[in-house]
Amino acid sequence: MSHSTAYFLVGQSYVYVPPKNTAPQKMFGYLFHFVLATILSTGLTDANKSVYNQLDDSAAFQDEQFLPSGSIFLESSLPDDIILDDTWRYRPFPGIQVPVVRSPYPTFGSPWPLPQFWSSSFCYYNLDSENFNFKLNKISNDILKSAINRYTYIIQNKLGFGIYPKIWQHDDYKLPTYNFKNYQLECRRNAGKSHQYDSNTGKNTYKSNIMRRKNHMPFVSHRPYTSYRQYISGQISRLIKKYKLSSLIMPYTGSQKFALLHVIKSGSSWPHIDMDESYILGVSEDGILIVANETWGALRALETLSQLMWTSGDQSYVFINETYIEDFPRFKHRGLMLDTSRHYMSKSVILLNLEAMSYNKLNVFHWHIVDDQSFPYQSHAFPELSAKGAYREDLVYTSKDISEILEFARFRGIRVIPEFDIPGHTRSVSLSHPEIMSQCSQKTGYFGPLNPALNRTYTFLEKLFNEVFSLFVDEYIHLGGDEVETVCWKSDPHIMQSEQYSTQFSPTFWNNYFWRQVQNLVTRIGNSNPDLRRNLIVWQDVLNHVTEVKKTSLIQVWSTSPTSYLSQGHNIVYSTCWYLDSLNDIKRWTDFYLCDPANDAPINTQQQIFGGEACMWSEYQSDYTVLLRIW
Structure with a gap:
């Protein structure tokens, strides 16, 4: 759990950022802006669909440090960041007469529970769900084979996938066209439009000093990068090189068709108190790669992978964002x-x-x-x-x-x-x-x-x-x-x-x-x-x-x-x-x-x-x- 930020949902919420060194006499003005942000948030109802269409998410990609003091902006936030004064906590769902405690929009393409380290680009790939399959490397056992069959069925039948909401800046029907080459080039040019989460800092923003996090899986080194895409691509490329997987993984060629599952050792045949559930999961132009120390980590990675997939509104297309995750349980x-x-x-x-x-x-x-x-x-x-x-x-x-x-x-x-x-x-x-x-x-x-x-x-x-x-x-x-x-x-x-x-x-x-x-x-x-x-x-x-x-x-x-x-x-x-x-x-x-x-x-x-x-x-x-x- 992370309780260090003031936001709750994967979606959008109006947040007021007060200027630094706030003078007491100006607090009333800042309070007014905060109330205004709350009113704006409350107005996002089914009865006011024009507000949906007018939302501009461009500010959502900005880091807080670049925002002018005293501005109101849209912030992307994480599903378990809850604090007592959260604006959305008691908001009713649009169109529901009886108030229900929930966030205003469902999440999509987001893992649960929140990984220890999660870097995700706003660039996404088309996924060939109907023909999607897995390839096992090094370790194969009855548990892994059963899991692959289970998750292949889930992916091929699009079971439980998140659905892209129509309330944001691009219309649903345009989603498939964004996978064309021109979009990927544009995506590279705007590589900063991404988010990164580190469980040790509880922050959504990209940090170059990520060496501070607990290095539970020491087979990947870290160094500062200039963009999210470079970071994600660099980490996955290093894994491919370290484990000599270049001949096994399939680069992206219009759609992601399979995932390579590399398990280092099988571990025990029964789960136990000290089983290793850590894993690394990467999605990039190099393909989809999972690396786990033991079978148990591979199981958790497969579940995370299925959660990262999301569909267009009519479920005709399946997508997955460019992603890099390092995860291990806080509690055994x-x-x-x-x-x-x-x-x-x-x-x-x-x-x-x-x-x-x-x-x-x-x-x-x-x-x-x-x-x-x-x-x-x-x-x-x-x-x-x-x-x-x-x-x-x-x-x-x-x-x-x-x-x-x-x-x-x-x-x-x-x-x-x-x-x-x-x-x-x-x-x-x-x-x-x-x-x-x-x-x-x-x-x-x-x-x-x-x-x-x-x-x-x-x-x-x-x-x-x-x-x-x-x-x-x-x-x-x-x-x-x-x-x-x-x-x-x-x-x-x-x-x-x-x-x-x-x-x-x-x-x-x-x-x-x-x-x-x-x-x-x-x-x-x-x-x-x-x-x-x-x-x-x-x-x-x-x-x-x-x-x-x-x-x-x-x-x-x-x-x-x-x-x-x-x-x-x-x-x-x-x-x-x-x-x-x-x-x-x-x-x-x-x-x-x-x-x-x-x-x-x-x-x-x-x-x-x-x-x-x-x-x-x-x-x-x-x-x-x-x-x-x-x-």
Whole structure:
């Protein structure tokens, strides 16, 4: 996220630039100009189409440093540059009677999320979408082949492409003619009409001192250039020379017909916490080139490439701008949690959700698979869990279903981390295994959390986890630990009869005892089979009540600031501001974009922030609503 500029959308907005060294007595005049700019912006409605036709974007290509002080101009801006006083944030869409929080115009040809470094020329190329294809170089595997088939289909069928708005300076029907040779010559002469974005500066304007950015992919050198086109062309030419690709890439000859995908090494066969998702993507007269360190970066590059393509209004033509991108994720854990216990979610909905995650370059599917309300996981070790705990016998996830979901996610570079919440949120377990639950003094039919005083509780968990670890391959397992109702622990007959009860009883003692046993059995499983070694993810509640949590565990923060957990030396995943099911006020979506896990974190602890996770709890969501609610 970048919050350093005052603009919001890829499009146009009136912006007032005050003169330097503003005197206090002149502020009223400048305020008047700002209000005027706002009024002009508000006037861009469907009822005033003449304003659309009169817009002149020529000023949009100017850098701010060349503008006269006190002038009003049109500025091109980026989709995630949001600040609280953004002019467009509460503007209704033209022609819509009910106000909806959105930007006035849809973006087109813009990548999402914003890359770490993005340089784009206003020169564009015709793209032969119907015959477009990819060429793999050096590395080829099943994931890459599947991705190429997937994105070839998307491109050839023009799925999800942005459409050029007619409100700007050239009419839609003229777009194809601009690809002629004369236009390209004109484009070269006006090479400065471009924009460049650097995540370290948060600026849209071209900077020659780009060495300041983090050099995550060190196989391209940087030096000052006199124009965007020269910079883009120079970087792509250097890549072609470095990797000896001149005989493989196809220069532009009237249309871009294919992209060369050069992957340096295959990497692991499953996505993991430290996978390399970096890539370089270039579009120039030399052709379209993607370079990635590993398969996972190639997947992200292919998604970006599909986002850069845009069409004419009637979708007869497909175009792509001259572009150079260097990208890598700021956070290695970019997750979405889906609750499939309170309402059962079908496999098809889960797969669609994974597809949407790949479009947004999210890489962790946190599957809250069971809870109090139901136990849809079908266990071979304990088939009675779902037989009695699922809503219906057909509303379950079989091992075959899970394997298909895991494979679908793997081919999109998405890790799948299941959550089996313990010791609370386990009432669905009590339907088949009441003997391991805590009771409230008398047998009332109401059970509390798992009983921490019984050895058979840990025997049950070890057998279940052996099976779960064998099925879910990620190195992390989520064991919940939140909202443990300890009232039944105080009156459970077995706990009251235990040796520890008379001298050491307290909820804190039993929480520590339970998690010490759980961590030991997880370690024991890993020692017996190295393929089943797992690190834990737990909700922050565990750290609030337990003093013996391993530093290898990942803490998911959901209700407070992460500062205290970071100060204790723990790694965290942040979710406090991203509860999608609680997004009731449509105006609150801006808070989701403005939220940054590192905002309150001391500089020396920011490397402990693995990332963030949006959470969708399903008390009020079902198969028919959940995707609309999330996306």
